[in-house]
Amino acid sequence: MNELEAELRRTLSSREPPISVDERFRQRALKEGLVDVAYSVFPSPIGRLLAAVTKRGLVRLAYIDGNADAVLRLLAQDVSPRLLELPAKTASVREELQQYFARERERFGISIDLSHVPGFSMRVLEATADIPYGQVLTYREVARRAGREAAVRAAGNALARNPIPIVVPCHRVVRTGGGLGGYTGGLDRKRRLLALEGVPAA
Amino acid sequence: MALPPFQEFYETNRVGVYRYLVGAIGANEAEDCLQEVFIDALRAYPRVRRDSNLRAWVMRIAQRQVIDESRRRKRRPEPTDSITERSEPLGQEPADGPFGSGLWERVRRLPPMQRGAIVHRFANDCSYAEIARTLGCTEVAARRNVHEGLKKLRAAAQAIGRGA
Numbered sequence: 130m131n132e133l134e135a136e137l138r139r140t141l142s143s144r145e146p147p148i149s150v151d152e153r154f155r156q157r158a159l160k161e162g163l164v165d166v167a168y169s170v171f172p173s174p175i176g177r178l179l180a181a182v183t184k185r186g187l188v189r190l191a192y193i194d195g196n197a198d199a200v201l202r203l204l205a206q207d208v209s210p211r212l213l214e215l216p217a218k219t220a221s222v223r224e225e226l227q228q229y230f231a232r233e234r235e236r237f238g239i240s241i242d243l244s245h246v247p248g249f250s251m252r253v254l255e256a257t258a259d260i261p262y263g264q265v266l267t268y269r270e271v272a273r274r275a276g277r278e279a280a281v282r283a284a285g286n287a288l289a290r291n292p293i294p295i296v297v298p299c300h301r302v303v304r305t306g307g308g309l310g311g312y313t314g315g316l317d318r319k320r321r322l323l324a325l326e327g328v329p330a331a
Numbered sequence: 332m333a334l335p336p337f338q339e340f341y342e343t344n345r346v347g348v349y350r351y352l353v354g355a356i357g358a359n360e361a362e363d364c365l366q367e368v369f370i371d372a373l374r375a376y377p378r379v380r381r382d383s384n385l386r387a388w389v390m391r392i393a394q395r396q397v398i399d400e401s402r403r404r405k406r407r408p409e410p411t412d413s414i415t416e417r418s419e420p421l422g423q424e425p426a427d428g429p430f431g432s433g434l435w436e437r438v439r440r441l442p443p444m445q446r447g448a449i450v451h452r453f454a455n456d457c458s459y460a461e462i463a464r465t466l467g468c469t470e471v472a473a474r475r476n477v478h479e480g481l482k483k484l485r486a487a488a489q490a491i492g493r494g495a
Contacts, residue, residue, distance in 0.1 A: 138453050202336060
């Protein structure tokens with residue numbers, strides 16, 4: 130390679146935009162209303178969580194054991210690809226969760242967005258959202274409250290795909306015989322959440 | 332194939348677009364322009380064709396921004412030489428290089444296709460196929476534009492007595 134080409138390459142090859150540009154871009158995107166989904170990843174007593182909010186409310190809360198790419202890609206596909214990391218937009222979610230884990234909060238005040246969940250699943254999640262702190266219901270009872278008592282398996286599937294665990298407390302749904310059933314974040318987390326709320330060990 | 336989250340798209344392309352902009356319009360304008368490019372991209376993002384090459388797509392947005400910026404600059408009063416000098420990205424364009432401090436300024440004065448081809452080639456190490464996709468020309472034309480551009484730069488360097 131000749132001198133001129135080497136010089137052209139060398140002068141730009143190590144240039145990086147300053148971090149301040151990223152922040153200005155994020156603020157501008159917010160101001161112009163171009164962000165459909167804002168998210169952040171943060172620690173909690175039961176592992177890292179990702180919270181994502183839309184204009185309607187909390188649309189996703191996910192346990193992040195590895196990296197967040199898979200969760201983010203699904204959000205881009207199911208909700209909107211206009212998805213940006215904006216911790217300020219999830220501040221109230223983080224705060225309420227912190228209070229919940231500190232046993233200072235039994236009901237969440239943040240609004241939730243279930244508009245991307247299909248019909249029966251949405252009714253299952255709404256019925257689940259009404260289960261009071263520290264109490265449990267069976268899958269069958271949740272199916273009944275959602276309007277289809279026979280659809281126990283469908284209710285179980287809807288809960289397994291709950292996009293907003295903890296806040297929509299699917300950990301409060303257990304088997305008829307007293308078994309724990311399943312949980313999106315693993316049974317250990319279900320046990321810990323129930324223990325936190327003072328439910329006797331199942 | 333679904334679109335990746337915009338955050339991922341941004342992280343993947345911010346450095347490449349920035350280097351292209353620094354090469355095409357200089358470091359001072361590049362920062363503001365970078366923001367404009369990604370705001371435009373975010374606005375249009377949900378409508379991008381799923382099979383698009385996203386890198387070529389955002390580079391074309393950047394090219395449009397560079398053209399707009401050049402027009403804006405022309406409308407401003409002609410700056411004096413000393414101001415031009417100061418507005419240059421002195422940081423990493425060493426004045427003692429064998430081709431002088433104004434190398435990229437001379438790139439910016441090349442005809443648009445040559446300028447574009449040179450910047451893509453040397454700011455981001457693009458292949459001729461990538462340059463062709465971004466500029467909307469053939470690979471042969473991309474190669475020729477780089478070649479012609481380099482020839483002019485060499486001639487200009489000789490004219491100002493390089494290495495003197």
